[in-house]
Amino acid sequence: MGQLKAKDYKSGVKPIWCPGCGDYAVLNALTKAFAGLEIPHEEIVVASGIGCSSRFPAFIKTYGFHGVHGRPLPLATGIKLGNPDLTVVAVGGDGDGFSIGGGHMPHAARRNIDITYIVMDNSIYGMTKGQPSPTSPTGMHRKAAPYGTQETPLNPIMMALSYNASFVARCFSNKLKEMTDIIMQAIQHPGFAFIQVLSPCITFNDTYAHYREITQLIPEDHDTSDLAAALQLALVTDTQYLGVFYHDKERLGYCERVRMVQEAAPKMSLDAIIENYKR
Amino acid sequence: MGQLKAKDYKSGVKPIWCPGCGDYAVLNALTKAFAGLEIPHEEIVVASGIGCSSRFPAFIKTYGFHGVHGRPLPLATGIKLGNPDLTVVAVGGDGDGFSIGGGHMPHAARRNIDITYIVMDNSIYGMTKGQPSPTSPTGMHRKAAPYGTQETPLNPIMMALSYNASFVARCFSNKLKEMTDIIMQAIQHPGFAFIQVLSPCITFNDTYAHYREITQLIPEDHDTSDLAAALQLALVTDTQYLGVFYHDKERLGYCERVRMVQEAAPKMSLDAIIENYKR
Amino acid sequence: MTQTESTVVVRVGGEGGEGTITIGDIFSRIAARAGLEVYSFRTYPSEIKGGQVLYQARIGTQRVMSEGDEADVLVAMNQQAWTECNDHLCSMSTLIYDTNAVEVPESYGGVTYPIPATEIATDLDWARGKNFVLLGALTCLFNFDWEMTKAVVERRMQRHKDTLTKNLAALRKGYEYIQEHYTAPFDHALPLPDPDTIEERILITGAEAMAMGALAAGCQFYSGYPITPATPIMETLAKYLPSFGGTLVQAEDEIASINMIIGAAFAGKKAMTATSGPGFSLMIEALGLAGITEVPIVLVNVQRAGPSTGLPTKTSQGDLFLTLYGGHGDAPRFVIAPDSVKDCYYSMINAFSLAEYFQTPVIVLSDQAMASRLETMPWDTKLWNPVLERRLPTEEELAEDYRRYKDTEDGISSMALPGMSGGIYLAESLEHNEYGYPDQDPANHEKMMKKRAKKTETARKLLKDWASTARRWGEEDAAFGIIGWGSTRGAVREAMDLLQKRGIKVEAIYPHTLLPMPDEAMLSFFKHKKAVLVPELNFSSQLARMVEHRYYKALYKLNIQFHTLAKEQGVPFKVQEICDAVVKMIAEEEGC
Amino acid sequence: MTQTESTVVVRVGGEGGEGTITIGDIFSRIAARAGLEVYSFRTYPSEIKGGQVLYQARIGTQRVMSEGDEADVLVAMNQQAWTECNDHLCSMSTLIYDTNAVEVPESYGGVTYPIPATEIATDLDWARGKNFVLLGALTCLFNFDWEMTKAVVERRMQRHKDTLTKNLAALRKGYEYIQEHYTAPFDHALPLPDPDTIEERILITGAEAMAMGALAAGCQFYSGYPITPATPIMETLAKYLPSFGGTLVQAEDEIASINMIIGAAFAGKKAMTATSGPGFSLMIEALGLAGITEVPIVLVNVQRAGPSTGLPTKTSQGDLFLTLYGGHGDAPRFVIAPDSVKDCYYSMINAFSLAEYFQTPVIVLSDQAMASRLETMPWDTKLWNPVLERRLPTEEELAEDYRRYKDTEDGISSMALPGMSGGIYLAESLEHNEYGYPDQDPANHEKMMKKRAKKTETARKLLKDWASTARRWGEEDAAFGIIGWGSTRGAVREAMDLLQKRGIKVEAIYPHTLLPMPDEAMLSFFKHKKAVLVPELNFSSQLARMVEHRYYKALYKLNIQFHTLAKEQGVPFKVQEICDAVVKMIAEEEGC
Numbered sequence A, B: 001m002g003q004l005k006a007k008d009y010k011s012g013v014k015p016i017w018c019p020g021c022g023d024y025a026v027l028n029a030l031t032k033a034f035a036g037l038e039i040p041h042e043e044i045v046v047a048s049g050i051g052c053s054s055r056f057p058a059f060i061k062t063y064g065f066h067g068v069h070g071r072p073l074p075l076a077t078g079i080k081l082g083n084p085d086l087t088v089v090a091v092g093g094d095g096d097g098f099s100i101g102g103g104h105m106p107h108a109a110r111r112n113i114d115i116t117y118i119v120m121d122n123s124i125y126g127m128t129k130g131q132p133s134p135t136s137p138t139g140m141h142r143k144a145a146p147y148g149t150q151e152t153p154l155n156p157i158m159m160a161l162s163y164n165a166s167f168v169a170r171c172f173s174n175k176l177k178e179m180t181d182i183i184m185q186a187i188q189h190p191g192f193a194f195i196q197v198l199s200p201c202i203t204f205n206d207t208y209a210h211y212r213e214i215t216q217l218i219p220e221d222h223d224t225s226d227l228a229a230a231l232q233l234a235l236v237t238d239t240q241y242l243g244v245f246y247h248d249k250e251r252l253g254y255c256e257r258v259r260m261v262q263e264a265a266p267k268m269s270l271d272a273i274i275e276n277y278k279r
Numbered sequence C, D: 001m002t003q004t005e006s007t008v009v010v011r012v013g014g015e016g017g018e019g020t021i022t023i024g025d026i027f028s029r030i031a032a033r034a035g036l037e038v039y040s041f042r043t044y045p046s047e048i049k050g051g052q053v054l055y056q057a058r059i060g061t062q063r064v065m066s067e068g069d070e071a072d073v074l075v076a077m078n079q080q081a082w083t084e085c086n087d088h089l090c091s092m093s094t095l096i097y098d099t100n101a102v103e104v105p106e107s108y109g110g111v112t113y114p115i116p117a118t119e120i121a122t123d124l125d126w127a128r129g130k131n132f133v134l135l136g137a138l139t140c141l142f143n144f145d146w147e148m149t150k151a152v153v154e155r156r157m158q159r160h161k162d163t164l165t166k167n168l169a170a171l172r173k174g175y176e177y178i179q180e181h182y183t184a185p186f187d188h189a190l191p192l193p194d195p196d197t198i199e200e201r202i203l204i205t206g207a208e209a210m211a212m213g214a215l216a217a218g219c220q221f222y223s224g225y226p227i228t229p230a231t232p233i234m235e236t237l238a239k240y241l242p243s244f245g246g247t248l249v250q251a252e253d254e255i256a257s258i259n260m261i262i263g264a265a266f267a268g269k270k271a272m273t274a275t276s277g278p279g280f281s282l283m284i285e286a287l288g289l290a291g292i293t294e295v296p297i298v299l300v301n302v303q304r305a306g307p308s309t310g311l312p313t314k315t316s317q318g319d320l321f322l323t324l325y326g327g328h329g330d331a332p333r334f335v336i337a338p339d340s341v342k343d344c345y346y347s348m349i350n351a352f353s354l355a356e357y358f359q360t361p362v363i364v365l366s367d368q369a370m371a372s373r374l375e376t377m378p379w380d381t382k383l384w385n386p387v388l389e390r391r392l393p394t395e396e397e398l399a400e401d402y403r404r405y406k407d408t409e410d411g412i413s414s415m416a417l418p419g420m421s422g423g424i425y426l427a428e429s430l431e432h433n434e435y436g437y438p439d440q441d442p443a444n445h446e447k448m449m450k451k452r453a454k455k456t457e458t459a460r461k462l463l464k465d466w467a468s469t470a471r472r473w474g475e476e477d478a479a480f481g482i483i484g485w486g487s488t489r490g491a492v493r494e495a496m497d498l499l500q501k502r503g504i505k506v507e508a509i510y511p512h513t514l515l516p517m518p519d520e521a522m523l524s525f526f527k528h529k530k531a532v533l534v535p536e537l538n539f540s541s542q543l544a545r546m547v548e549h550r551y552y553k554a555l556y557k558l559n560i561q562f563h564t565l566a567k568e569q570g571v572p573f574k575v576q577e578i579c580d581a582v583v584k585m586i587a588e589e590e591g592c
């Protein structure tokens, strides 16, 4: 097992992504992370929603589930609870995760379900050909917004922190090594880990140059156990910090809590339960 | 018009609420606010979802819409955009707003749609007889959670701030005067105003005493234009601060932005548009 | 006693929040404990407190099949209870009432038991206990043993320790009030069996029976969102699932619920959710996902009256079309319609069997009346049908070129579970090839559509051998028939008894699965019929339209006239309504 | 030329991202500009780049009704385009190809135009321009005027100023290459009309036509969520709505979309959304809300192949059942099925009329093929049917005891708008009384169910007088019939032409509204039929099942045999498939 390479985790199906799409880097980082952690293929499930980024599971050699738009989190939650021994990674796009699926993250976070959630955020709807997404900047012109978007972009890191997610990080497709490292930490984290990856859509919203300019690693002295400090970093938007904002190492993951409930529950047979209905 | 009293805004339909339910105070505060602002009955719409709190529109003498569970925000957004001259208030419960409807608030906030959204938060599902809600404390025992809830409660104020809502406040049903005053500010605010009301469910989760103990007015010197400061206050959960956390007086409301787009758009007839399809 | 001499209908009416349901429920349990058969019905407003509430318990010395059309005994906690009931009470009936809350005009000719319940309770410094005063009086009239009565109350109220003593005192006072003031025998008292000879039965609601069925089937994962009237299924499983190593998650909404159970089932667990109309509507998208990815899930829809929020606490059978046809594009699903509380239990076992074996979503279509009523049922663990399990890949399959969606003859392919080495595949919501990878080729699409659809035909064959795929009552050669589904069964069967007494022969059929339809049973049922009636609790006669369409050729050939009886009022059929409709049908057909 | 002598089918095939669709689209526009009739079809994978792409333009000197079964001319940009097409190309056909990308075996017997497109483009230092080289060659072969060709390209590419000059150079090179190398006349060239006599027509997609129809109807509010293939409706309205003082919101999801339009319509605006299968499934809950609160909304469902994500870029008619029956409980809705691009325009106007007048949701059921194809259509603003508006309360009504949900004879009650003094009411998702306040009384529920259902009957009466509630083609006394819906119409009409040439008489009917069904037209259609064929693009013959059920008595009485033709492959019918099915039906019926 120790001999597994990143490429062994590629399914061999040619990604449908445009050449230069930021999502390739995420595929590389995740396969590297799996290889680095030596997780057997069959003990991994990658679940996704719908979008370019969500086509991910077809390209990776693990069990996969390409679900419906916006629901990778409930799907992955069910998978993990269905078999807590699995390593479960949910992936998707910014439209998938912050627009139609935006209602699920608060609950994945408050359950602290032991999955890693990677959002490939390109601030655009790639698959449907370039409509503004919840993280698109105000004033962006697209066919669906010919007069420019009138909305303020959401701040996914702030949101994740406000949901009290126990692991919150940001990566950039251009920084493969850092991303691999963070994904490895996230997978090892027993609880809900959220990673926003700035992953440019080269076809409809090429932000590589912009992000190269405004991204910056989180200062080394940042205390990742300090939520208030994490919020301060997240508030800054003209610089986009990269790295781990917050990491709560104390809180129990949901699977552990479920296990404790099961342990606390009296063992009963159906006949014993039925006794209750006899009286 | 100037002679309107709060009671003139009551519909005469007897609320279905249990005696002592916190929602009565919200009804009183909102009617007082309407009277105080001298808004004619017919220029107001109160829209809601489903829940005890969401039965609200039947009890108030304005146009009303009792919609489906979790959707008061899209409904109210449509109403306001359908007729921007109206005063539109969305109301609902914590289950309605933070569970099934949790995906809508980020978008109402980033649009900055000119409506007031009042969540009567009783940390319980009242109408369905007492299941835990997203704001229920960890370890709470109910029929649906006989081993105690395993989730961390959400922090609605933090969430609203992280969505960059332009007006964010918390009230307590026991403090009618303060609530009335805050609702008046919210209605006058041209943009999205979010108010969390601690509104105990006397039947399934009587938190009056608890809240009397842990609530405290926001210090007078708090600068409501300072988002970072607001976040610090919101982080505190053993004390529940009451008052306005954040108020962005600069940002344009959505209706104004829509108006500007309409103004910028060239006036065209259908025939003129069709010309484009002739070539 | 109205329909059957050996049963009594006791109705308790009062304001919501006064403990009306509580004493109705406890009365049912005492009666069951005393060895009587019970069948209850409750209606309440969607308010939490306030609003008029009604609990009806029908008790008897033989099996009770419906809640009964009219009350024999009314316990009136407030004026409205009496007023509303007065029109329906036949003159020989009996009224027990709180004299401090209800005024009965002198002209009223029925038997009355006036009891100053509020006064008695207030004297105990426990005014809220007036309901227990009335309950005490009621049980005394029925000659129920005091110790047994007390034991049942103690058990039911064990979570309310603080008020138990006071309520017991109130109960006692009511019991004694009857003993002291009334010596004449009570008209409606039923002969009680010797306590030692009482056959073991359980008293259970449809919702609880469904939860028990899920446990019996081996359900290990539940995710659901509260909704009236489905919540009790979740609450029952919340209590017991952990004892079986299972997991229950209260999801953030119905969309999350169904996606979670799809995930858990994909991971290898038997998984289910339960909801009602509005929640079911929200699950339609993901139902198609389970269909195309071939993940076994069980969904319970406890129907309530729609459309939209409608009448959330009232019963209906208005979701049939949505359940049969609700989905964009065609994907297989099965539908089971339990027709009694007991059948709720078995239906869940069958639902899991079908879901797991066919890797297809199965919907159990129940309703508010059935899910929330108490019924006595004998407890036996014998299963009517084999329990079927998921087909897992063999070692050979996994060893080489495993194809998750292999196009087999019966449409069923083996399903690898994450963790199985060699079984890696993609569960894909896009049209896919046999390996699960996206494939948009026209021929592939057609092939996979056919593969999935084959499962329905395989199921139709399999179900033929199953006991009770369709239930039939009455005489096969009867010229007049009734086709029904779900919880209308009780009223129909009682109506048939009454009709039989009048010399009218009718046969009834209740399909257990509505998808696939039990064609053979239906066609054999039609054989001797001249006309059939399809009674159902919805506005547009949904079952009738479906059946008429499916079998119109047979109906035409056999010249069978089709009659519908649609009722959409939020309340169950009365036995009399069924009788009347049958009589009318016969009159029309016989031209008299 | 295959089906009709006066049309040519040009197919362009290549890798996604190579500009295949671009040149196909521009070619269509050039042909239209030259005065020819155009009907196009496109299929592409759901990938953004990569995957095989196909664009088919059928052009002709007279009205073209389908995309044509086979290509007369293939423009092959890559090897796969040629390989895939080879089987289908009849030997007399013509191949234009990039010699640098495609190898054609010597054995190939068709006419070929080998063009070193990549080389030519690379020589211009603009390798990506190879598609324009091929386009230039193609237009030259068809004798299209160079200046006109150039003007169309300039206009279409105006947003890509940076590459325009290079592409025009490539275009010119391709045009010249033909002029230089081929002098013999091109087999497929069509006679071109004198530019001055060309009748004014527009070239428009179904999606754009629906957007125009919405504007014509006075739509003022749109909220939608992107989804293939419905997005172009949103994008077109985003561009134009503000010019009419209207508002467009890109919502966070489909649930928000439909709730927003309900809100806007409640506030007084004509409001709509558009979506496809998965999004439509998510709207089912709120559709019932619009039904019970009686709020007028228009929903467009541009169908794509399901189930679930299915084949998102491919066409289907698989959502009919969901559209007709998708809802918990019964609430009225109307369904309109446009059957051509032109009809897309009028259908939207009719949809708003029905929605507003009846205060009921109306669903326009289109599909991917119809929405995304270009068709030439004459532009006339004459409306076929009256534009109906919402009934507002009179002053008298508002002055006293206004009842929003008054139970009127036709089921329609006046609708006050917020802002109207005296009109205050509650739009209520619970069952309600005439004022809108919750009322759970059984009799009230039944009354209000009936009130709402009355609107369907009123509409049925009204629609009888409407032009084109059902369209019929062919001879009324034909013994054989075709019943179809939506975009299969073109193939059916062409098939009828072919059949007629062979002396086979057929009549076809296309209901414009599928709910309510145009019963009179249907029954009159049946009169002389011996057998009917129902071709449709879904797996389970949904329209056939609905029609068969609705009219089975008539069908039986008239002894009409019912034949289905179901195709669920993601692609439209070929004309030949319809012909074959009709011939087969006739053979079976005539027993030969």
Ligand SMILES: Cc1ncc(C[n+]2csc(CCOP(=O)(O)OP(=O)(O)O)c2C)c(N)n1
Residues within 6 Å of the ligand: A050, A051, A052, A053, A054, A069, A092, A093, A094, A095, A096, A097, A120, A122, A124, A125, A126, A127, A128, A133, A201, D225, D226, D227, D228, D254, D278, D279, D282, D309
């Ligand atoms: C219910 C539903 N609504 C809409 C769609 C159409 N759709 C497909 S992908 C997508 C958005 C993709 O954006 P994002 O999630 O950011 O992914 P990206 O393509 O940018 O990676 C949408 C709206 C759908 N498939 N299902």
Ligand SMILES: Cc1ncc(C[n+]2csc(CCOP(=O)(O)OP(=O)(O)O)c2C)c(N)n1
Residues within 6 Å of the ligand: B050, B051, B052, B053, B054, B069, B092, B093, B094, B095, B096, B097, B120, B122, B124, B125, B126, B127, B128, B133, B201, C225, C226, C227, C228, C254, C278, C279, C282, C309
């Ligand atoms: C789609 C849907 N799911 C579930 C329900 C059932 N339901 C009604 S109210 C409610 C929750 C109410 O809780 P909350 O919003 O906190 O309001 P409260 O009653 O506490 O004021 C639920 C789950 C519903 N009506 N619709």
Ligand code: SF4
Residues within 6 Å of the ligand: A016, A017, A018, A020, A021, A022, A023, A052, A053, A122, A126, A127, A200, A201, A202, A203, A204, D048, D049
């Ligand atoms: S369209 Fe954008 S997001 Fe999609 S594959 Fe291409 S570059 Fe990536």
Ligand code: SF4
Residues within 6 Å of the ligand: B016, B017, B018, B020, B021, B022, B023, B052, B053, B122, B126, B127, B200, B201, B202, B203, B204, C048, C049
């Ligand atoms: S149940 Fe709770 S929330 Fe509902 S009305 Fe009663 S006190 Fe209020």
Ligand SMILES: [Mg+2]
Residues within 6 Å of the ligand: A051, A093, A094, A095, A120, A121, A122, A123, A124, A125, A126, A133
């Ligand atoms: Mg994106």
Ligand SMILES: [Mg+2]
Residues within 6 Å of the ligand: B051, B093, B094, B095, B120, B121, B122, B123, B124, B125, B126, B133
């Ligand atoms: Mg609540």
